[in-house]
Amino acid sequence: MVEMKEKGKFSFKETVNKIGLPTLIIGVFWLILIITGGFLGISMSTLLSDTLKRAGMNGILVLAMVPSIQSGTGPNFALPVGVVCGLFSLVCSIELGFTGVTWLLMSMAFAIPLAAVVGFLYGKLLNAVKGSEMTIATYTGFSIVAAMCLAWLMIPFKNPKMGWFIGTGLRETIQLDAVGGAQILNNFWKFTIGGEKGIIIPTGMLLVFGVCCFIVWLYFRSKSGIAISAGGINPRFAQASGIEIDNNRIKANILSTVLGAIGIIVYSQGYGYAQLYSAPLMMAFPAVAAILIGGATASRAKVSHVIIGVIIFQGLLTTALPVANQLFEGTDLSEILRMIIQNGIILYALTQVKGGGK
Amino acid sequence: MNNVSTGERLKVKKESSWIADNIVTLIFVAFTIFGFMVSDGVTMNFFLTELSSRFFRNAFLVLSLIIPVVAGLGLNFGIVVGAMSGQIAIAIIRYFNLGGISGLMLTFLLAFPISALFGYFTGVLYNKTRGQEMIASLIVGYFANGIYQFLFLFAVGVIIKVPATHPMIKPDGVGIRMTVDLVPVEDGGLKYALDSIMEIPFMWAVLIVAAAVLLLQLIRLAKNAKNPVFSTNKKRMTYINIASCLIIAGICAQAILTNSSLMMVRKVPVVNALLIIALCVFNELILRTKLGQDFRSVGQSQHIAEVSGINVDRTRIIATIMSTVLAAWGQIMYLQNMGTLNTYNAHTQIGMFSVASLLVGGASTQKANLKHAIIGTVLFNSMFIMSPEIGQSLFGNALLGEYFRTFMVYGVIGLALGLHVWRTNKKGKITLD
Numbered sequence: 001m002v003e004m005k006e007k008g009k010f011s012f013k014e015t016v017n018k019i020g021l022p023t024l025i026i027g028v029f030w031l032i033l034i035i036t037g038g039f040l041g042i043s044m045s046t047l048l049s050d051t052l053k054r055a056g057m058n059g060i061l062v063l064a065m066v067p068s069i070q071s072g073t074g075p076n077f078a079l080p081v082g083v084v085c086g087l088f089s090l091v092c093s094i095e096l097g098f099t100g101v102t103w104l105l106m107s108m109a110f111a112i113p114l115a116a117v118v119g120f121l122y123g124k125l126l127n128a129v130k131g132s133e134m135t136i137a138t139y140t141g142f143s144i145v146a147a148m149c150l151a152w153l154m155i156p157f158k159n160p161k162m163g164w165f166i167g168t169g170l171r172e173t174i175q176l177d178a179v180g181g182a183q184i185l186n187n188f189w190k191f192t193i194g195g196e197k198g199i200i201i202p203t204g205m206l207l208v209f210g211v212c213c214f215i216v217w218l219y220f221r222s223k224s225g226i227a228i229s230a231g232g233i234n235p236r237f238a239q240a241s242g243i244e245i246d247n248n249r250i251k252a253n254i255l256s257t258v259l260g261a262i263g264i265i266v267y268s269q270g271y272g273y274a275q276l277y278s279a280p281l282m283m284a285f286p287a288v289a290a291i292l293i294g295g296a297t298a299s300r301a302k303v304s305h306v307i308i309g310v311i312i313f314q315g316l317l318t319t320a321l322p323v324a325n326q327l328f329e330g331t332d333l334s335e336i337l338r339m340i341i342q343n344g345i346i347l348y349a350l351t352q353v354k355g356g357g358k
Numbered sequence: 359m360n361n362v363s364t365g366e367r368l369k370v371k372k373e374s375s376w377i378a379d380n381i382v383t384l385i386f387v388a389f390t391i392f393g394f395m396v397s398d399g400v401t402m403n404f405f406l407t408e409l410s411s412r413f414f415r416n417a418f419l420v421l422s423l424i425i426p427v428v429a430g431l432g433l434n435f436g437i438v439v440g441a442m443s444g445q446i447a448i449a450i451i452r453y454f455n456l457g458g459i460s461g462l463m464l465t466f467l468l469a470f471p472i473s474a475l476f477g478y479f480t481g482v483l484y485n486k487t488r489g490q491e492m493i494a495s496l497i498v499g500y501f502a503n504g505i506y507q508f509l510f511l512f513a514v515g516v517i518i519k520v521p522a523t524h525p526m527i528k529p530d531g532v533g534i535r536m537t538v539d540l541v542p543v544e545d546g547g548l549k550y551a552l553d554s555i556m557e558i559p560f561m562w563a564v565l566i567v568a569a570a571v572l573l574l575q576l577i578r579l580a581k582n583a584k585n586p587v588f589s590t591n592k593k594r595m596t597y598i599n600i601a602s603c604l605i606i607a608g609i610c611a612q613a614i615l616t617n618s619s620l621m622m623v624r625k626v627p628v629v630n631a632l633l634i635i636a637l638c639v640f641n642e643l644i645l646r647t648k649l650g651q652d653f654r655s656v657g658q659s660q661h662i663a664e665v666s667g668i669n670v671d672r673t674r675i676i677a678t679i680m681s682t683v684l685a686a687w688g689q690i691m692y693l694q695n696m697g698t699l700n701t702y703n704a705h706t707q708i709g710m711f712s713v714a715s716l717l718v719g720g721a722s723t724q725k726a727n728l729k730h731a732i733i734g735t736v737l738f739n740s741m742f743i744m745s746p747e748i749g750q751s752l753f754g755n756a757l758l759g760e761y762f763r764t765f766m767v768y769g770v771i772g773l774a775l776g777l778h779v780w781r782t783n784k785k786g787k788i789t790l791d
Contacts, residue, residue, distance in 0.1 A: 077493070129779040134493040136779065139772030146765035153758055278764075285500070328532075333512060339504030343497050350494045351486040 020295040022345055023308065030316040037323045047319055049200040053186065054314040056205040057270035058290065060212050060263030061283065062310045064256045065291040069301040070220065071252030072232030072245075073126050073133045075291065075349075079284035080141035081122055082260020084148045085115040090265055090274050091170060095157045100180040104269065111261040119257030123250030134298075138284070145281045152276045174274040182272035208266055212259065217303045219255070228252050232299065289313060289342040292349045299353070316341070378781075382774050383720045386737040389766075393744030397751040405743060407624040410560055412739040414553075414630045415692045419712045420731045421637050422684035427726035428645065429677035430657030432492040433713045433775075436480050436678070438499035440685025441705035442506045443473035447686070448548065448693055449510070449701075452526055452538060457547040459555065462694065465548065469686040476502070477682030481675030488660075492723070492775075499709050510534045510701060538699040549697040552633075557625035565610035572603040630691060637684065638728050653677055657724065714738055714767045717774040724778075741766060 016024060038044060061079065068076035076082075089110035098106045122140065129136045153169040161178040162170045176182040188204025219225045231238040231245040239245055264283075268274040291301055294309020317338055324333035377384070394400065419437065426434040447469035451461055480498055487494040514520055515532030522531030526538045541547020543554050575596050582592075613620040644650045652673045655663040664670050689708065693699055716726055718741075719734020742763055749759020 125776070128783070129776055130783055132492070132775065132779045134490060135496075136772065136776050138493060138496065139768055139775060142768035143765065143772045146761065146768050149761040150758065150765060153755070153761060154753075285497075328512070328516060332507075336504055336508045336511065339500060339507065343501035343504060346497050347483065347487070347494060347501055350490050350497070351483070353487065353490055 022293055022348060023295045023312065026293050026316060026341065026345070027312050030312055030319060033316065033319045033323050036327075037319055040323065040326045042322050042326065043197070045194065045197055045199045047315075047322070050318040051311065051315040052199070052206070053202055053270065054318055055310045056186075056202055056209050057267045058263075058287065058314055059209040059306065059310050060259055060266050061287045062290045062294075063209075063212055063216055063303070063306045064259035064263055065287060065296070066216055066220075066301045066303060066306060067228070067252040067255040067259070069291070069296060069299065070225075070232050071228045071249045072235060072299065073249055073253065074137070074298050074353075075134070075284075075288040076137065076253070076256045076260070077134055077284045077288065078122060078137040078141040078144075079256075079260050079287055080145045080280040081118060082115050082257040083264040083280040083283055084144055085118050085257065086111045086261035086264035087268075087274060087276060087280070088148075088151075089114055089261065090268060091155075091157065091162060091174065091276075094162055094174070094179050095159045097159070098179070101184065103179050103181050104184055104265070107265050108262055111265060112258055115258040115261035116254050119254035120250060122257060123253035126253060127246045127249055141284055142281060145278060149277050170276055172275065172277050172279075174276070176269060176272055176274060181269055184269050185266060186270055202270070205266060205270055212262065213303050213307065216255075216259070220303075224248075224251065285346065286313070286338075286342055289345045292345050297352055298349050313341075378777070380720055381777070382718055382770055383733070383737065386718050386741055386770075390737065390740040390744055393740075393748045397744070397747040399751065400744070400747050401619075403619055403622050405740075406560060406620070408743045409736065409739055410626060411624060411695070412742070413735055414627055414634070415695050416688075416712065416715065416739065417634045417732065417735045418637060418688035418691050419685055419708060420715045420735050421634065421641060421728070422681050422688055423712055423716050424641055424726050424728070424731060425644070425653065425677050425684075426681045427716075427721065427724065428650075428657050429653040429674055430660065430724070431484055431674060431677060432495075432723045433716070433771075434495050434678070434681050435492065435709040435713060436484075436495035436498050436502075437681060437685035437688075437712060438705055438709040439476050439480055439502045440473050440682035441689035441708045442502055443476050443682065444469045444686035444689035445693070445699060445701070445705060446472055446506075446509070448540070448690060448699055449526070449534060449538070451548065452540060452699070453520075453524065455546070457541060457545075457551065458543055459551055461546075462548060462551040462690075465690050466687055469690060470683060473683045473686035474679050477679035478675060480682060481678030484678055485671045485674055496709070503706065506705075507702065534701050536701055538701055540693065540697055540699060542697070548694050551694050552629055552691060553627035553695055556628040558628055559614075559621060560623035560626050561610045561613045561620055563626040563628075563631070565607055565614070568603045568607040568610065572600060572607070575599050575603065627695075630695075633691070638732075641728060649673075649676065710767055710771065711738070714770045717770055722778045723775060 019027075034044075034047070037047065061083075064079060064082060065075050068074065086107075090107045092110055093103050093107040096106070125140065126133050126137065155170060156168065157163065157170060162174050164171055183202075185204040185208055186202035189207075190200065190202055190204070192198040192200050220229060227238070227243045228248045228251060230241070231243055231248045235245050264280070290309040290313040291305055292298075292309065293313045294305035294307070296302070296305040296309070317334065320334040320337050324337070327333075419441075422437055422440070423434055426432065444465075447465050450468060451457070451465045456464060480495075483494060483498060484491045511533040514534055515527065520527050520531065522529060526534055528535050539547075540549040542549045543551045579593075579596050579600075609620075612618070645654065652663070652668050655666065655668060656670050656673045660670050663673075685708075689705065692708075693704065696704070715734040715738040716731055717734065718738045719730035719732070721727070721730035721734065745763035745766070746756040746759035749762060750756045
């Protein structure tokens with residue numbers, strides 16, 4: 001009898017450990033919100049459609065965390081570096097007069113080499129500041145966004161779709177409708193489940209997300225990917241086995257930056273607007289929070305963490321907004337909730353980081 | 359022969375490392391001078407008025423960062439938590455329509471337990487995120503902001519019932535307004551409650567400071583006259599200081615006697631200045647006590663401190679509490695000077711700006727003192743004033759200058775932190791080899 005009780009307790013603990021405490025808490029919280037929403041008469045299909053849409057939009061940005069975490073540099077708090085590369089390619093592509101699918105493809109084609117070069121430099125920087133990567137990364141991201149604010153204001157682009165009506169520089173938000181780029185991926189093979197008001201599946205966007213996930217998954221099964229992971233788990237041991245850690249860290253950060261750049265292009269097309277200036281400043285934090293909610297730690301992450309995390313986190317946010325509005329009219333509770341959950345989860349992950357020591 | 363060349367090499371290295379150590383400070387000095395050269399719109403009057411009011415607003419907050427650095431916690435971006443505690447205290451006082459000097463004292467008093475409590479929690483968190491305190495302190499600021507907004511936007515009105523007619527509550531009765539007027543002190547409010555106690559003309563203030571510094575330098579010279587350890591280099595610095603004090607005093611005396619345009623600079627709040635000096639003295643004194651020694655040893659090596667019987671965790675928590683409480687008071691001083699409480703924005707930038715100020719003064723994550731804080735506050739705010747002017751006169755666009763100054767804030771923090779880590783790593787490598 002006692003034995004059985006203990007066994008049951010043990011397995012419960014094991015299950016919690018396996019899923020991860022943050023995932024469990026936030027997941028249960030999301031479920032409670034959905035059930036509350038159901039009682040309040042909020043349309044479930046709209047909620048699910050929005051969740052899918054937002055998960056697809058944010059997915060690749062969250063995926064960008066995997067390589068940097070695996071390589072041992074911690075979550076990529078310098079995600080804005082990749083993001084501004086993506087945005088820059090995106091506006092270049094508009095300036096050159098591309099529209100529609102060509103615009104999207106050209107943006108990505110510009111973004112990948114640009115982000116690779118920038119990611120290389122960023123990786124070099126991180127190698128120089130080993131031990132404080134997260135803090136330095138955060139400020140690198142902030143600095144780049146601030147520097148790009150100057151660039152957006154001074155770029156001599158002539159395309160009237162992006163400029164201010166008077167003076168030089170680009171607008172703060174650029175409508176992608178004007179180049180036929182809004183929701184271009186979402187609408188690709190889009191279909192709805194369950195009639196007119198059913199769940200909308202943005203097939204194209206989910207496909208792109210899926211392909212990116214698959215590539216990253218495959219890469220971390222290749223020799224080079226395994227070497228990166230090995231360097232992240234135990235740098236000394238990896239070095240002793242002849243793995244060049246510094247190079248691997250650079251490789252991982254190139255991949256992360258490229259994913260950030262592609263991620264923002266996918267995000268912008270889904271959103272329908274490209275947001276310049278200070279919009280990318282805080283983009284890293286929700287992405288970091290999402291992967292941590294998925295079950296990753298500051299030193300270990302898998303592609304499955306990305307998928308689970310982004311769906312739970314974005315699902316929670318999309319559900320919280322209408323539910324909170326119904327329960328407490330006129331308050332901005334969902335934004336407050338986002339701040340507390342997002343930063344709380346990052347803090348929790350930081351308390352789990354080993355090292356420093358007395 | 360060999361010896362000589364080694365000596366020379368060392369000397370060269372020392373010189374270049376001085377520049378490397380002070381690169382951030384030098385950039386800012388150059389930038390401010392450059393600003394004066396290109397922008398003709400800025401009069402000395404305008405500049406000094408802006409600078410002095412900004413200095414007295416921010417210096418206290420910057421000074422509150424020193425203790426955590428000494429205790430090895432790095433730059434405490436978490437003073438945002440303290441700033442929020444200060445604002446909670448102000449909001450309570452404002453709600454009950456208290457004010458004047460007694461109201462201000464009450465605000466300080468009320469802010470103490472609130473900020474001490476939050477400082478304690480922050481300190482516990484820093485102990486759990488050892489080695490990552492700086493990023494944790496940044497995130498804890500964002501996290502606390504969420505709780506703060508929950509309190510002010512939601513709890514006030516929904517949980518704590520308040521009358522919707524109160525001027526600081528939103529018309530629908532839930533939440534506090536975006537901006538809350540703090541009511542001038544003559545009408546029984548908090549605005550200028552501290553500043554208006556006593557004010558003296560700017561030039562007199564500078565004269566007094568110059569005289570005080572002169573006196574200190576002379577005492578130092580007299581004290582060390584027969585001390586052989588007092589190197590010629592230090593002696594030269596003292597002479598330079600004395601000379602510059604005399605020049606500044608001369609300029610002040612001339613301005614006062616001829617009543618020139620410099621006398622038009624905004625008056626200096628004496629009590630504010632005295633409080634800043636008091637905090638400087640407090641910071642110096644605390645480092646001489648047992649507790650201060652503990653801070654230092656924990657800052658140098660937690661392991662050694664632990665072995666020698668210091669309760670490391672407790673010491674670090676005390677350092678965080680002190681910093682948070684001081685930041686809360688600093689924020690109250692800041693807001694009584696601003697005159698309005700920007701409920702949801704006033705605190706968000708405080709951490710960044712204060713840290714950037716300290717770094718500009720030449721501090722690093724492991725070394726910070728009063729000189730860094732004071733020089734840094736002056737230089738950083740000079741940059742802040744000049745930046746839009748430079749943007750305006752060079753590119754005809756003040757917005758450009760504003761973006762540039764944001765870039766400088768983040769860039770300075772990034773650069774100073776990066777350089778410091780890079781240098782520490784390099785040093786570590788040399789010893790390992």
